[in-house]
Amino acid sequence: MLETAVALAQGEGLESLTMRRLADELGAGAMTLYHYVPNKEKLLDGMVDIVFGEIELPTTDVDWRTAMRRRAISSREALNRHRWAVGLMESRTTPGPASLRLHNAVLGCLREGGFSIELTIQAYSVQDAYIYGFALQEKSVPFETAEESAAVAEEQYREYAELADERQLGELAEEFPYLAEVVAGHVAKVGYNFASAFEYGLDLILDALERRRDTS
Amino acid sequence: MLETAVALAQGEGLESLTMRRLADELGAGAMTLYHYVPNKEKLLDGMVDIVFGEIELPTTDVDWRTAMRRRAISSREALNRHRWAVGLMESRTTPGPASLRLHNAVLGCLREGGFSIELTIQAYSVQDAYIYGFALQEKSVPFETAEESAAVAEEQYREYAELADERQLGELAEEFPYLAEVVAGHVAKVGYNFASAFEYGLDLILDALERRRDTS
DNA sequence: AGCTTACTCGTACGGTGTACGATCCGGGCA
């Protein structure tokens, strides 16, 4: 049932995940669901925990840095596979078992890697904020590959110019010159690759964390 | 009207911001709203742009680093004042004028600060991911001050132990030792201060960006 | 006076989550 719900959210979007719709998918009446789940909130909780379960736990057979790197990349992939989950994490307050396991493993990886408790908390906070924040950005964008991104960037830019009644593209560029430079002048030409952008920022953060760890 | 909507979301939560409820608040019929806004989506768009408008633009009279630092802190404060907005940014796709102005100013600040276009994009992406990700974490937590956090951490931990049927607190600590160490052993004792945690991570990122800028 | 334009809103429709109570079914026990 949770799997079916996930598949439905994946395939048709979270907004069309209805109790009735889900019940249909399962060949059951809507009210039947309430025998397995107290309400829709808990259903969503369960779905979120499935996503957590898909994230690679950091292993102990490599150094903390590569373990954290892998876990971060795995997190982005999971959140990208299930974009509906990103908007959901926010509201969920009670973590499921998979979430707890992951939390514990990440904290353990850092502690065993030689981080103090205080630094561990900070390192965890920075990494997670970055991961979820990046997923959030990525989610709200309607393209996947770098080539697509260029086309979309140009089109959106043009569309916005039309939308702004009186203005022409030129005037818009005049009001927001730096935006124009970056979006129309760069992204629209060479595109934007989310995966490599993510890893760039990730390595930047891991570098900084390593330095903090060594000088403490 | 947008202001009333913001106030309502602020005061009673986003989920109780209903077209009818908002209309009541304004002393009007529900359908009247639709003469000022095409649909609820656009209403939310407008509300989000109000939040963007409350974020301090980076100024040009200081170096890029302090300008970015201020803007980041201002962003966190705005998102914290309007927690409802965090979950909303995701779904909104067409940016409003305040959002555009902010985007443009941030990009401009970095460009004038000596970042190449590529680095500017990366720097922007890392910072924003961190800011929104942090706000996301912060939002889903029901306390504000460090002292509160300690109490809540302990209570939640205990509560979860009860929830996990057979288990006792001890067994839970056995299964998730690192989590126990950090949550029960540290946070519950000394508390957790979001504002300073945010600034720690922020400075960490700004450090790293500065280094990347100077060695490119 | 008549027309236009901007604004207000009552009613209604199709959707949502879910409370309640009726129904079915399979298995232990007298």
Next chain:
DNA sequence: TGCCCGGATCGTACACCGTACGAGTAAGCT
């Protein structure tokens, strides 16, 4: 065998949601 009981199923109903439609009002212009 007959009985009952607990879990699983679900039809119906309710309150609430966003909003389409069209009727009503009032002010300003020709």
